[in-house]
Amino acid sequence: MNSDRERDADLARAIRLREQGRAAEARERLSALAERHPQDAEVAYQTAWTHDVLGLEREAVPFYEQALSRPGLTEEDRHGAFLGLGSTYRVLGRHEESLRTLRRGLDEFPHDPALQAFLAMAxxxxxxxxxxxxxxxxVLTATSDDQRMQAYRPAIEHYADDLDGTH
Known part of the structure; x- marks a missing residue:
């Protein structure tokens, strides 16, 4: 139990450091924590996120992959891991992996506008x-509160499926 409390406290401190703009310090702490807890999905996810914040996309990938391959993430963190990994693959030019990851995310979170937007980029x-x-x-018609957009929603959605306007 003491080890769990220590892990939780270390993780909370590292996240706080990242949130305070001290991502390099957070990375050091999270990397050490990931070594001590290699099966911990939450630690892997937070470590990946921190690497991403620092622009260390290549280093982030294995942590995202670990996070998604293990149980233990909250729904919000699992969503974030799909988004983070899919976006990271895209930035690295690994477009097929990006598409596959974002589509897996949409399998779990159907109609999620953020995942759909990143999928569109990929x-x-x-x-x-x-x-x-x-x-x-x-995505635009489904998420916009603009009255004009909603008035034209049926037409926009129709033409989204027929961009050349032939039907």
Whole structure:
């Protein structure tokens, strides 16, 4: 039990450091914590996130992968891990892996607008511009509170599926 409390306190301190803009210090603490708790999904996720904050995308990937391959993440953190890993793969030019990860995220979180927006970017980077635009138009109509957007929602959604306007 003492070890669990110590882990929780160490993790909370590291997260606080990252939130205070002291990500390099947080990275040091989280890397050490990840070594002590290699099966801990939450530690892996927080370590990945901190590497991402520092622009260390390549180093973040294995931690995201570990986090998603183990039980123990909250729903919010699991969502964040899919988003983080999918986005990181995209930034690294690993577009197929990005698409696969973001689609896995959408399997668990259907219709999530953030995952859909990142999927649209990955689709674009993968040369699938038409699907990217379709996805963004559907996200826009589903999430906009703008009265004009909602008035034209049926038409926009129709044309999202028929971008050339042939039907």
């Amino acid at each position: 689709l674009y980077n993968n040369g699938e511009g038409r699907e990217a635009v379709r996805t963004l138009l559907k």
